[in-house]
Amino acid sequence: MIRVLLADDHPVVRSGYLRLLDQAGDIRVVDEAGDADAAYAAFSSARPDVLVTDLSMPGGGGLELIRRVLAREPQARVLVFTMHDGPLLVRRAFEAGARGYLTKASPPEGLVDAVRSLHAGRRYLDPDLPSNLLHRDPLDEAARLAALSGREFEVFRLLAQGQSPRECAEALKLSAKTVSNHQTVIKDKLGVTTSAALVHLAMRHGVISTAGA
Structure with a gap:
């Protein structure tokens, strides 16, 4: 079972994605958080296999959350799941230590695929984003x-x-x-x-x- 922590500042959005992930069969949301500080505390206590986080959140935001999580656990698997698709933001997310990036405009099954990919040790980039954003030359x-x-x-x-x-x-x-x-x-x-x-x-x-x- 893949244990997931879900961080998003909209409770209704979290509820929808929680149901989507739980219905996958091999994924269980073990905790959720509505801001970066709460997400960091939840990560520290729950030790999930994958952290799924938005970028726009109170308490420092998603990028700062990623940095804090990676400072605590360098091997943490963090998936950014956000409405933002700007190349600079994507690069900064990967530079901060994220292993995956998915936009909320993607099909619902994309979130499940991304979580499974990160859990398997692979990086993941939204198929609608340019592949060169995943790697530096x-x-x-x-x-x-x-x-x-x-x-x-x-x-x-x-x-x-x-x-x-x-x-x-x-x-x-x-x-x-x-x-x-x-x-x-x-x-x-x-x-x-x-x-x-x-x-x-x-x-x-x-x-x-x-x-x-």
Whole structure:
């Protein structure tokens, strides 16, 4: 049985999707939440196999919820289920750590398929969205990495290992302000907006191991 946590700020919407998922036979909604804080608390206690969340919610929103959940459980399977289909938002959701993205304009069976895909360890993208939103071009990323200066690359590596800007400053004997400036430039050059996306990029290119070493 696939255990699902459903997060959406509209009770009527949650009720409809709860019935849809429960009728699938192999899926059970173990908890539901109407805002990001409640969803995080429910995730921490229920430990679902898949978290299905909207992006527009009180309490920080869906993207912040994804980041908090992934910080607690790096292997968490999060499916974004939302009315928004803008390419930038889709990319940001995946950068935050989501493993699937589905719009509410999709057929009802799409939600069931997406939950099953994530539970099986596969990523999922709404069939009506461009497939290139699911992956970044590794050659483009390699070129961006090559554009970092030696000092920027060292700061990037330390940040990707989980060190704070203050710890980076101490290790490299730089001021905290200098490291903060480097961090801003690095994210801009690499085309990432979050620390999680920076870590994932470093892992993809072998800058750090999957264990963060």
